[in-house]
Amino acid sequence: MAAELLDVVIVGSGPAGLTAAIYCARSGLKVQVIGKTLGGQAAEASTIENYPGFKHITGIELMERFREHVESLGINILNDEVVGIEEFGGVFLVKTSWSGHFKCRALILAIGAEPKKLGIKGEEEFRGKGVSYCAVCDGPLFRGRNVAVIGGGNSALDAAVYLSALAKTVYLVHRRGELRAAQSLIERLNSRNNVVKKLNKVPIEIGGERFVEWIKLKDASSGAEELLNVNAVFVEAGREVRGNFLKGFVALDDKGQIVVDALCRTSREGVFAAGDATITPYKQVIIAAGDGAKAALSAYEYLKGRGP
Ligand SMILES: Cc1cc2nc3c(=O)[nH]c(=O)nc-3n(C[C@H](O)[C@H](O)[C@H](O)COP(=O)(O)OP(=O)(O)OC[C@H]3O[C@@H](n4cnc5c(N)ncnc54)[C@H](O)[C@@H]3O)c2cc1C
Known part of the structure; x- marks a missing residue:
């Protein structure tokens, strides 16, 4: 002591x-x-x-x-x-x-x-191999690549805007039909032409060989599944x-x-x-x-x- x-x-x-x-x-x-x-x-x-x-x-x-x-x-x-x-x-x-x-x-x-986990298949397995909880820390590793950001609040939009200056395409995946962030952040996001919003989509699995290669989404209404080819998944789905x-x-x-x-x-x-x-x-x-x-x-x- x-x-x-x-x-x-x-x-x-x-x-x-x-x-x-x-x-x-x-x-x-x-x-x-x-x-x-x-x-x-x-x-x-x-x-x-x-x-x-x-x-x-x-x-x-x-x-x-x-x-x-x-x-x-x-x-x-x-x-x-x-x-x-x-x-x-x-x-x-x-x-x-x-x-x-x-x-x-x-x-x-x-x-x-601290960030909430998604709790989906592949999240733990690919942690540090494309799955990240800090865009500012890990974003520069994915310059010129396709990335997904999960979440629709201030932290998610902050991450998406930041990554849009580095990545080729940023997919913003949110389970609801609208974003819940400050208007100034929504406007900044909308001014980026390489951000693709995926609203009403729920992430269900992250996969790849050694590193992240894709994320599977499910439509919240129809249940239809879709695969996005991404090299990184940034999780910004709330904090606890x-x-x-x-x-x-x-x-x-x-x-x-x-x-x-x-x-x-x-x-x-x-x-x-x-x-x-x-x-x-x-x-x-x-x-x-x-x-x-x-x-x-x-x-x-x-x-x-x-x-x-
Ligand atoms: C991506 C992002 C963007 C944001 N943008 C803005 C913004 O533009 N404007 C704004 O006002 N706010 C913003 N926020 C929110 C803001 O960062 C938080 O409200 C603020 O940091 C909270 O401060 P805190 O000291 O209470 O907690 P934290 O910042 O979470 O700090 C907690 C500290 O406790 C430490 N800790 C935790 N557990 C232990 C333990 N067991 N032992 C020792 N240390 C421990 C942590 O390591 C950390 O040092 C943003 C947050 C994020 C994630």
Whole structure:
């Protein structure tokens, strides 16, 4: 067990966790950030055009600025995974995969969300062989090829628009008859002449020899099947909170989201939560960052003994 008793451990290094870190540091708290991926989902956004102060910035650039800001305050961002948390009379023991244990008096959970799987044949088999959950990370591998994006929300359209600048043809496959994304994204998508919308189509199988060569779709109304020749399938079919290690530790809703009040307090004293991992609606960078600030200020008040 790490000997030092920290004030706060922040789990997650996306917009919520990194903003919480800035506020904790400025309140003079001794803090450790632990995150699996720097920047979280925001680092996967090809373009962010709704974070005030930046009319247009890539997700990676914005998150790099968050990181610089956090580190300039002397805070260490540890790249590791939290696998369990226990409480011993007001002290939390945070267990990680590789770096041992951390002890703290307050916790901020900012674990965000991760892509939902399609759960179809071939998805696991071809993961990393054409099946991807991050267009910005893997898209450049498929320059000049045909690709499919699965989903009809903001993330799917962001991916399709991004890929349209690289791929020969982008098939946007959505199980409903209309897209559910911001109007600005729909307009940008419609301006691309190499994006083919496949609406009312449900993906049922991904196949190929060693790498992805095709995806099979089924028409949601007629049941007719069709095969698209693609070299990659980008899955953007929604996101879910992966907080198995939190079951029984804090209250979760039926979707696995952490239940919080207006001050980012969870069901357990001394434990706060922020961003996409919580029941707060509208999953956006600005909202996650605002939540992170709120959680840190609440943690500060709690540690001072006044409670938020
Ligand atoms: C493709 C795409 C495009 C988007 N475009 C926009 C946009 O244009 N504008 C906008 O406002 N929003 C956009 N979003 C949404 C935005 O990215 C999210 O709302 C925001 O990132 C949520 O921040 P968060 O910190 O709550 O969670 P996340 O960004 O999900 O970060 C969670 C962090 O927790 C870490 N983590 C998870 N589990 C553990 C664990 N057990 N141990 C340690 N660390 C853990 C993750 O690795 C990550 O660092 C987009 C999202 C996607 C996917």
